[in-house]
Amino acid sequence: MAQPLNVEFLNADPRCACVLLLDTSGSMTGAPIKALNEGLAAFQQSIQEDALASRRVEVAIVTFGAGGVQRIQDFVTGGDFAAPLLQAGGTTPMGEAVRVALDMVRERKATYRENGVLYYQPWVVMITDGAPTDDWKAAAQAVRGEEASKGLSFFAIGVGAANLQILSEISVRQPMKLDGLNFVELFVWLSQSQKRVSANKVGDQTALPAVNWAAV
């Protein structure tokens, strides 16, 4: 019986960009930053358990706090992602951090288009335990503009004493409050969501996994 032999394939994984926008300000010192780092390690492990997500999910990290706004990690595929060990300190320049994250998403999509790479709608996931110490109104406007043109999906997650009122002015989606320091649950949920998005077939509206990390 004949078989299709010596068939070669294109290496054409669609990409799913995800920017983690993380508050590393002084108030995160101690247990919170430790829990955040554990969450990032769990995210790495969970993504890397999935061969497809390892190739398709692209992770970038922007921090705001210690050292101001920092592009800690430029976009890297899930398989090559190594969770950093973040340190806390400084103020909360959230507005600038949001602008940096939006620019990174726009640049990444331009790179995809230049290279004929298929892609999913990118995600920006911001996690903060405070309130911005810089001008955030223009950043909020920019997020809302991107959401309106379906340029990305923006998620805001508050920890501890986070100012959820301001988060709700930045994020179109209702901000969620993390239950205690359940960062591991949050990041496992995030990795599961990214696996679903990146394995999503054409035309699908992805149903995200149930949230098990939020305070009710």
Next chain:
Amino acid sequence: MSLPPVWRVLAASTAGTRHVSRGSACQDANAHRLLDDGTLLIAVADGAGSASRSKEGAECATLAAVEFLAAHLAGMETPVLETVIRDAMSAARSAVEALAAEGSSLNDFATTLLLTVITDSLVSTLQVGDGAIVAQLSDGESLDVLTAKGDSEYVNQTTFLTSNGYLEAAYFASRPAASVRAVAVMTDGMQLLAVHHANNTAFGAFFKPMFRFAADPTATDQALADFLTSEAVCRRTDDDKTLVLTVRQ
């Protein structure tokens, strides 16, 4: 006395590993028919994973389109293929609407649809949604993509047979039959691995051995299905996959 079939057809639709792992069925469907005059009809559909009854939508659309084409092409002296094939897509839409009539939403049956008609004079195709139709030309080398690449920004967006304006969005192509040696019709699961997205050109190292396989008289639908569910393919995509191959005998 009927003429011997000129076109040999191999067809398979297989569930992706994601669907297998969730215990759900393959939402792709395909149908084909060889008419007495040697005209070949092929319909391929990809039901949306997010739509609860898209498998029914895909099966209904492919069967309705082939039925319509068979009924309307038989005995026609010089059919205006574009008109008939567009009417067949409308007939498929009407059939899916009829399915949805009893209290459920048309969107529950969301599916793409790729139609191919090969007469003794023309190879004509009509596409709504993603997926690809690739012709191998009579030199046995050159490949010609008869479908358009999607114009949506994101890979998980497309137009469906169940979308508003589906007929206006549908892409028609036609080539002289004499210039075509073989045709492959596929859903996006295979398209991703075989058609360059950047410039919508076919990947020769995929299609050449695939058409060689299709031309082998010992090739079977089962061997094609085994290929679609092979580790080499499933490592690269977890989507449902359909491939229909036809080669001039």
